[in-house]
Amino acid sequence: MAAPKVAVVGAGVIGLSTALCITETCPSCSVTILSEQFSPNTTSDVAAGMLIPHTYPGTPTHVQKQWFKETFTYLFAINNSPEAPEAGIHLVSGWQVFKNTPKEELPFWSDVVLGFRTMSEAELQKFPQHRFGQAFTTLKCDCPPYLLWLEKRLKASGVQMYTRKVADLWELHREYHIVVNCAGIGAHQLVGDEKLFPVRGQVLKVHAPWVKNFIRDGDGLTYIYPGIHRVTLGGTREKENWSLTPDSSTTKDIFDRCCSFEPSLQGAQDIKVKVGLRPSRQCVRLQREVWSQGGVKLPVVHNYGHGAGGFSVHRGTAKEAARLVGECIAALQGSSSKAKL
Amino acid sequence: MRVAVIGAGVIGLSTALRIHEQYHSLVPSLEMKIYADRYTPHTTSDGAAGLWQPYLSDHGNLQETLWNKETFDYLLGHLGSPAAKEMGLFLISGYNLFTQPVPDPPWKNIVLGFRKLTPKELELFPGYSYGWFNTALMLECRRYLPWLTKRLTQRGVKFFHKKVGSFQEMFAQGVDVVINCTGVRAGELQPDPELQPGRGQVIKVLAPWVKHFIITHDIKSGIYTSPYVIPGSEFTVLGGIYQHGNWNEENSAQDHKTIWESCCRLLPALQEAKIVEEWSGLRPARPCVRLERESIHHGHFQAEVIHNYGHGGFGITIHWGCAMAAARLFGTILQEKKLISPPQTRL
Numbered sequence: 001m002a003a004p005k006v007a008v009v010g011a012g013v014i015g016l017s018t019a020l021c022i023t024e025t026c027p028s029c030s031v032t033i034l035s036e037q038f039s040p041n042t043t044s045d046v047a048a049g050m051l052i053p054h055t056y057p058g059t060p061t062h063v064q065k066q067w068f069k070e071t072f073t074y075l076f077a078i079n080n081s082p083e084a085p086e087a088g089i090h091l092v093s094g095w096q097v098f099k100n101t102p103k104e105e106l107p108f109w110s111d112v113v114l115g116f117r118t119m120s121e122a123e124l125q126k127f128p129q130h131r132f133g134q135a136f137t138t139l140k141c142d143c144p145p146y147l148l149w150l151e152k153r154l155k156a157s158g159v160q161m162y163t164r165k166v167a168d169l170w171e172l173h174r175e176y177h178i179v180v181n182c183a184g185i186g187a188h189q190l191v192g193d194e195k196l197f198p199v200r201g202q203v204l205k206v207h208a209p210w211v212k213n214f215i216r217d218g219d220g221l222t223y224i225y226p227g228i229h230r231v232t233l234g235g236t237r238e239k240e241n242w243s244l245t246p247d248s249s250t251t252k253d254i255f256d257r258c259c260s261f262e263p264s265l266q267g268a269q270d271i272k273v274k275v276g277l278r279p280s281r282q283c284v285r286l287q288r289e290v291w292s293q294g295g296v297k298l299p300v301v302h303n304y305g306h307g308a309g310g311f312s313v314h315r316g317t318a319k320e321a322a323r324l325v326g327e328c329i330a331a332l333q334g335s336s337s338k339a340k341l
Numbered sequence: 342m343r344v345a346v347i348g349a350g351v352i353g354l355s356t357a358l359r360i361h362e363q364y365h366s367l368v369p370s371l372e373m374k375i376y377a378d379r380y381t382p383h384t385t386s387d388g389a390a391g392l393w394q395p396y397l398s399d400h401g402n403l404q405e406t407l408w409n410k411e412t413f414d415y416l417l418g419h420l421g422s423p424a425a426k427e428m429g430l431f432l433i434s435g436y437n438l439f440t441q442p443v444p445d446p447p448w449k450n451i452v453l454g455f456r457k458l459t460p461k462e463l464e465l466f467p468g469y470s471y472g473w474f475n476t477a478l479m480l481e482c483r484r485y486l487p488w489l490t491k492r493l494t495q496r497g498v499k500f501f502h503k504k505v506g507s508f509q510e511m512f513a514q515g516v517d518v519v520i521n522c523t524g525v526r527a528g529e530l531q532p533d534p535e536l537q538p539g540r541g542q543v544i545k546v547l548a549p550w551v552k553h554f555i556i557t558h559d560i561k562s563g564i565y566t567s568p569y570v571i572p573g574s575e576f577t578v579l580g581g582i583y584q585h586g587n588w589n590e591e592n593s594a595q596d597h598k599t600i601w602e603s604c605c606r607l608l609p610a611l612q613e614a615k616i617v618e619e620w621s622g623l624r625p626a627r628p629c630v631r632l633e634r635e636s637i638h639h640g641h642f643q644a645e646v647i648h649n650y651g652h653g654g655f656g657i658t659i660h661w662g663c664a665m666a667a668a669r670l671f672g673t674i675l676q677e678k679k680l681i682s683p684p685q686t687r688l
Contacts, residue, residue, distance in 0.1 A: 267426035
């Protein structure tokens with residue numbers, strides 16, 4: 001197969017980074033991205049993009065750690081390059097605080113982030129309702145900049161991008177040899193995955209440039225993440241809520257919770273409210289299949305269901321998806337050579 | 342009781358406020374006036390980035406370490422208040438970098454979360470093999486000085502835009518106590534060979550992706566002679582110039598080049614940063630802060646001067662501890678004049 005044609009469905013952080021990995025591992029591939037939405041209208045654009053992993057109950061810890069480590073290492077290198085501001089990548093330090101000491105004081109990722117340690121008593125005084133805390137430095141991918149930077153690199157590699165709502169992956173079998181499904185929450189409808197469900201998150205993006213440290217409640221519900229231009233205040237975790245409309249009482253609740261952590265946020269300006277549906281699943285669906293219909297075969301690689309942790313593992317899962325695409329190509333080449341006999 | 346404060350930088354305004362807050366209710370006749378030839382945003386304090394951080398060593402001046410601590414604790418206490426944003430006060434974390442191991446600083450237990458850098462963190466800074474991480478405070482004088490001014494104005498303190506020629510000039514007007522917060526030009530009121538300018542220059546840029554302060558150190562050449570990057574609420578300050586004895590307040594093209602090149606080497610992404618402003622200032626350097634009382638005979642009267650100057654590159658860091666100490670000296674003067682009673686001895 002001279003130039004395998006690969007279609008990547010989805011242009012959030014997963015779709016774009018997967019497409020990029022495919023161009024890296026398979027330079028002869030012709031990669032096209034098809035998506036209903038592009039930045040700034042993807043789920044990824046709503047996220048703060050903090051590299052703090054979410055735990056997937058259905059994936060072995062060592063695999064999650066590998067994905068996180070690969071992602072962190074990749075972004076760390078960009079952070080140290082002159083491209084960092086354009087790519088929206090920067091370091092941020094802060095605290096994760098718990099009202100009650102967690103069962104696991106040392107999460108699996110504690111040796112991947114920088115300078116991880118337990119907070120001192122003096123530091124905890126800033127959080128009178130919290131008994132335990134962790135301090136560390138991690139990376140943040142600001143969106144849209146990171147997605148736009150990925151798009152720029154993709155275009156430079158010859159990848160075409162089209163706005164297109166794909167209703168059924170079979171639509172693509174005539175034009176493409178392999179389809180990569182990075183449709184995020186869209187996979188619920190696209191491939192009928194009942195195990196995929198939204199966890200609705202509402203956030204506020206505010207102007208508060210004096211906030212230089214992140215603060216996160218260990219329960220994952222309240223967080224303050226300073227980005228390059230805006231601070232993301234969150235949030236909510238509403239299972240099975242499909243509404244993309246901002247809720248004003250939720251806005252007030254988020255603002256109040258964040259102000260109780262950081263009173264100076266009362267002075268925040270220009271509050272923008274956003275909603276995203278985390279594409280949640282017991283485990284990330286990262287596998288390849290061969291679809292069959294009426295004698296036609298379509299290799300499909302799935303890479304979706306990253307829930308609350310998409311940014312944290314995006315590069316690691318993208319590399320794995322690219323590897324699976326490589327397997328699909330090898331299988332196609334094997335079967336086409338068989339056909340010649 | 343007439344008090345004149347000379348100087349309206351961070352030292353002058355904070356000392357004025359502390360004295361007025363502590364004693365005005367006890368001494369209703371207290372009348373305070375502030376005299377300065379420069380006000381915010383044209384004082385030395387305004388040019389400083391505003392990072393709370395003392396020098397690496399206190400050279401045995403434990404008094405100064407205590408004043409630094411008092412300032413930090415005072416500011417930390419204000420962090421949660423609604424005034425913090427208006428004061429220009431916020432928490433910030435960051436790095437101190439060295440090319441060799443150094444002893445821990447006397448302020449390691451004052452700041453939050455002080456620790457050594459891990460090997461992976463040092464990868465961020467090629468050329469540096471040792472360092473510290475801690476969380477400290479920023480107090481931006483472009484906001485803090487107006488905030489102090491507002492508090493003073495509300496208290497009825499009057500401001501005068503005037504260059505005072507001598508202490509005698511004040512006493513001749515009937516001032517009882519002069520608070521001398523004249524910073525680097527204190528020598529014009531009373532010669533002080535120990536006071537020298539420590540000239541600094543900074544470049545202010547737009548680099549909002551920088552969230553940490555980064556201070557490098559060259560142990561051999563001395564404090565502030567090595568690049569530093571300090572992100573503020575609007576701009577990021579790039580610096581690394583300390584020239585002892587240089588009175589020139591004009592920006593130097595050579596210093597600009599030094600700062601720009603060394604900071605871009607430290608953080609390559611800064612090359613993309615837009616330059617917004619350039620500024621030079623004179624740190625009021627002295628082997629130790631002059632914080633003491635001096636009685637000056639003026640005709641038949643004994644007039645008092647409380648000196649509070651010579652805070653070098655750590656004025657913001659130490660200001661409140663010094664303001665409190667100056668206020669205590671003021672209290673002693675009030676007791677001597679029998680305007681207030683001495684503290685009651687417990688039987």
